Amino acid sequence: MSDSLLRTEKVTFSYSRKGAKVLDEMDIDIPVGKKTAILGSNGAGKSTLFSVLNALNKPASGKVYYKDAPMSYSHSGKIRMRSEVSILFQNPNEMMFKPYVEQDVAYGPENMKLPKEEVEERVQEALFAVGMEAYRKSPIMKLSYGQRKRVTLAGVLAMRPSVLIMDEPTAGLDPQMAYEVMEIAEQLNSSGVTVIMSSHDTDLVYSWADEIRVLNSSKCVYSGIPEPFYEDYQLVQKAGLLMPSVYRMNRTFANLGKCELEPYPHTQSQLSVKISDRCATDFGVMNVVKVDKDTDIPALLASEGLEGLPIGIYGMSARTARNKTEMSVDFMYNGPENCIRKCLSGEDSVLLCDPIMVDKAVSSADFINGNGYGKIDVRTV
Numbered sequence: 001m002s003d004s005l006l007r008t009e010k011v012t013f014s015y016s017r018k019g020a021k022v023l024d025e026m027d028i029d030i031p032v033g034k035k036t037a038i039l040g041s042n043g044a045g046k047s048t049l050f051s052v053l054n055a056l057n058k059p060a061s062g063k064v065y066y067k068d069a070p071m072s073y074s075h076s077g078k079i080r081m082r083s084e085v086s087i088l089f090q091n092p093n094e095m096m097f098k099p100y101v102e103q104d105v106a107y108g109p110e111n112m113k114l115p116k117e118e119v120e121e122r123v124q125e126a127l128f129a130v131g132m133e134a135y136r137k138s139p140i141m142k143l144s145y146g147q148r149k150r151v152t153l154a155g156v157l158a159m160r161p162s163v164l165i166m167d168e169p170t171a172g173l174d175p176q177m178a179y180e181v182m183e184i185a186e187q188l189n190s191s192g193v194t195v196i197m198s199s200h201d202t203d204l205v206y207s208w209a210d211e212i213r214v215l216n217s218s219k220c221v222y223s224g225i226p227e228p229f230y231e232d233y234q235l236v237q238k239a240g241l242l243m244p245s246v247y248r249m250n251r252t253f254a255n256l257g258k259c260e261l262e263p264y265p266h267t268q269s270q271l272s273v274k275i276s277d278r279c280a281t282d283f284g285v286m287n288v289v290k291v292d293k294d295t296d297i298p299a300l301l302a303s304e305g306l307e308g309l310p311i312g313i314y315g316m317s318a319r320t321a322r323n324k325t326e327m328s329v330d331f332m333y334n335g336p337e338n339c340i341r342k343c344l345s346g347e348d349s350v351l352l353c354d355p356i357m358v359d360k361a362v363s364s365a366d367f368i369n370g371n372g373y374g375k376i377d378v379r380t381v
């Protein structure tokens with residue numbers, strides 16, 4: 001198989017025969033196993049592209065390939081493809097199938113004819129992941145927009161897809177939940193899921209995406225890693241987008257002669273340490289504690305002598321284990337970044353981390369240590 005998991009070749013699509021071409025001979029490819037962000041202004045065609053990638057809409061001309069095979073539009077072909085490729089729609093009201101939360105989340109797994117116990121396990125896990133366990137028995141009509149959005153995400157997670165398309169998953173969510181959704185997307189990718197996301201949150205996307213695709217005037221006008229796109233100011237303007245704040249500040253500091261342009265920081269802590277004159281030896285230690293869902297966290301922290309330090313959390317198994325204790329956590333969202341911030345101010349920190357997320361959790365420390373900006377000791381327990 002090539003690196004492309006989903007690919008369009010000269011795809012043209014309009015909503016009506018005489019209507020404007022929303023996609024005009026569009027070529028786009030989605031690499032396997034990566035995190036790809038689809039960017040573009042309102043009306044650029046992101047949601048339409050997703051509908052074509054998921055065979056909800058058939059192009060007027062051109063081809064869509066999934067795993068190098070032309071998309072099948074037969075009933076059984078679509079069912080087969082959708083058992084692997086799930087889509088989280090932009091508008092949660094388009095995705096509600098049942099009147100009560102638990103029924104709605106169970107809908108997909110039940111259609112897959114899974115045993116009852118497995119459906120139950122998936123529903124519980126998915127509702128926990130999106131922080132909606134307490135609303136399990138609630139009627140969906142009585143939920144807020146953001147709560148509905150969480151429930152629809154739970155419904156998609158319960159399908160355990162190998163490819164997940166998320167259309168504006170953070171829009172309408174409170175800021176902490178937006179971080180948690182990005183964490184879920186990271187976790188899925190760490191476990192091998194190809195994740196495709198559209199979002200207008202430039203900053204969140206910049207710290208998350210491996211690759212971006214930019215849509216404008218019915219075409220894909222940029223395809224690749226983010227930085228060369230943001231270097232082209234005119235293209236950014238034309239596409240109706242903004243530079244991410246960390247990218248922009250790094251550029252400004254480089255123009256002022258404060259630092260080199262590269263390596264590009266992707267988080268505030270990476271940028272801060274890059275422009276700091278202090279190549280400190282007194283940064284704190286970041287203790288990354290691997291936590292399975294059955295780990296007794298207080299006992300583990302006591303045995304490792306890690307009590308009393310600021311604690312962050314990262315990943316699903318760590319959240320599950322933490323939920324079984326009364327223990328308080330300082331950073332329930334954006335754990336790695338908050339723990340690194342503590343280290344930069346000279347304090348030690350503890351990150352309770354899902355084992356599959358460790359590499360991602362230490363990426364800021366790697367950036368700092370690997371580029372000679374200082375030394376953050378990372379101790380993995």
Ligand SMILES: Nc1ncnc2c1ncn2[C@@H]1O[C@H](COP(=O)(O)OP(=O)(O)OP(=O)(O)O)[C@@H](O)[C@H]1O
Binds near residue numbers: 043045047
């Ligand atoms: N169901 C529809 N019927 C007719 N036209 C539509 C329909 N859905 C979208 N369009 C049109 O297609 C174009 C692209 O819309 P689309 O929703 O794909 O954009 P988008 O990039 O997802 O925008 P946003 O950022 O606002 O979500 C717009 O001009 C829109 O008016």
Ligand SMILES: [Mg+2]
Binds near residue numbers: 167
């Ligand atoms: Mg859209």
